[in-house]
Amino acid sequence: MTLITDVRLRRILDSRGNPTVEADVLTESGGFGRAAAPSGASTGEFEAIERAPTEAIAAAREHAVPRLVGEAYAGNQREVDSILRAADGTDDFSEIGANSAVAISMAAAKAGADVLGAPLFQHLGGAFRGRNFPTPLGNVVGGGEHAADATDIQEFLAAPVGAPSVEDAVFANAAVHGEVADLLEERGVPSGKGDEGAWAPSVDDEEAFEIVDEAVSTVEDEVGFEIRFGLDVAAAEMYDADSETYEYESADISRDTAEQIEYIADLVREYDLAYVEDPLDENDYEAFAELTDEVGDRTLICGDDLFVTNTDRLAEGIEIDAANSILIKPNQIGTLTDAFDAIELATENGYDSVISHRSGETEDTTIAHLAVATDAPFIKTGAVGGERTAKLNELIRIADDAT
Ligand SMILES: O=C(O)[C@@H](CO)OP(=O)(O)O
Numbered sequence: 001m002t003l004i005t006d007v008r009l010r011r012i013l014d015s016r017g018n019p020t021v022e023a024d025v026l027t028e029s030g031g032f033g034r035a036a037a038p039s040g041a042s043t044g045e046f047e048a049i050e051r052a053p054t055e056a057i058a059a060a061r062e063h064a065v066p067r068l069v070g071e072a073y074a075g076n077q078r079e080v081d082s083i084l085r086a087a088d089g090t091d092d093f094s095e096i097g098a099n100s101a102v103a104i105s106m107a108a109a110k111a112g113a114d115v116l117g118a119p120l121f122q123h124l125g126g127a128f129r130g131r132n133f134p135t136p137l138g139n140v141v142g143g144g145e146h147a148a149d150a151t152d153i154q155e156f157l158a159a160p161v162g163a164p165s166v167e168d169a170v171f172a173n174a175a176v177h178g179e180v181a182d183l184l185e186e187r188g189v190p191s192g193k194g195d196e197g198a199w200a201p202s203v204d205d206e207e208a209f210e211i212v213d214e215a216v217s218t219v220e221d222e223v224g225f226e227i228r229f230g231l232d233v234a235a236a237e238m239y240d241a242d243s244e245t246y247e248y249e250s251a252d253i254s255r256d257t258a259e260q261i262e263y264i265a266d267l268v269r270e271y272d273l274a275y276v277e278d279p280l281d282e283n284d285y286e287a288f289a290e291l292t293d294e295v296g297d298r299t300l301i302c303g304d305d306l307f308v309t310n311t312d313r314l315a316e317g318i319e320i321d322a323a324n325s326i327l328i329k330p331n332q333i334g335t336l337t338d339a340f341d342a343i344e345l346a347t348e349n350g351y352d353s354v355i356s357h358r359s360g361e362t363e364d365t366t367i368a369h370l371a372v373a374t375d376a377p378f379i380k381t382g383a384v385g386g387e388r389t390a391k392l393n394e395l396i397r398i399a400d401d402a403t
């Protein structure tokens with residue numbers, strides 16, 4: 001019934017105004033799935049390769065589409081994804097592009113769900129999914145590679161850990177975002193927004209901590225449940241391999257690895273941070289392990305550029321307790337099967353999975369379903385902005401339908 005009869009690929013716009021790949025998968029019994037690849041700016045060195053969309057589309061049409069049409073069943077995700085891997089023939093999807101691969105992989109999942117008449121999260125996760133919902137981490141202030149002349153730390157993320165429902169959590173994050181705007185105005189700091197809709201004021205990290213801390217406390221008092229906050233340091237972007245230092249340009253501070261570990265550990269204690277992503281360079285498993293040893297009992301230390309949703313890299317990290325959490329980005333590895341495998345390995349080893357958007361996004365909502373399907377404790381998908389609210393509102397809808 002879910003035999004694939006057509007795979008259509010096209011270029012569409014992403015939220016940064018760049019082209020990206022969209023795929024439609026059609027099946028014999030009229031099933032239809034559509035999905036689009038997101039795109040990163042602070043990409044990890046070890047991610048699967050995103051090709052220019054025109055090239056990725058041409059290569060996928062030549063190598064992958066003929067192997068799928070009339071041959072594969074959209075309902076059999078592992079089969080679809082292994083065909084994508086075989087058609088590509090490389091380890092990192094550098095032939096058909098991870099952007100074509102992930103768009104087809106996700107579109108096939110949606111077509112499979114469509115034939116069943118089931119929501120995507122249920123097709124992926126089974127009949128008993130839909131009881132638990134992830135806590136959304138909402139980007140409220142940021143800079144790094146996502147905005148010029150703003151903070152060095154890439155993302156300050158509201159974490160409404162005590163929210164009684166996903167809806168309350170989503171609105172709490174939006175309220176923190178709004179409160180930050182008020183505080184910036186009070187301080188006379190003008191601000192535009194970065195790629196993910198977070199405020200991108202020209203302040204150093206220290207001032208950003210003060211503002212976010214205050215905004216979180218104010219909203220916490222208003223809503224009456226616990227809100228903490230966290231960071232995506234995206235430290236690989238500030239690491240200078242020659243001098244072996246982390247360069248905080250807006251504050252004109254340089255930290256060696258030991259100082260970086262202490263700095264982050266102090267921040268975790270001072271602000272009771274709920275979450276710290278990529279606090280150290282993507283090649284430095286040992287430094288990650290030192291920090292995790294120091295503060296891993298009180299916060300999540302999450303590997304994004306460190307693990308790149310890759311089970312081999314995650315296994316290496318598990319071996320030495322490099323972290324206690326992994327960021328999951330399907331386009332970082334190329335297929336939903338690979339993303340699921342990474343989540344499973346993480347869960348088996350007591351790591352929390354955080355399903356994540358990219359800085360360049362579309363209206364695609366697959367990650368909202370992926371988070372519910374895999375019972376992931378967290379999802380990182382912004383706080384405001386159309387391509388971000390697409391996922392947040394989908395979570396609210398899933399919760400509404402499931403309960
Ligand atoms: O670093 C990250 O976690 C992501 C998403 O927030 O950014 P990008 O997509 O630019 O890699």
Ligand SMILES: [Mg+2]
Binds near residue numbers: 232304
């Ligand atoms: Mg990151």
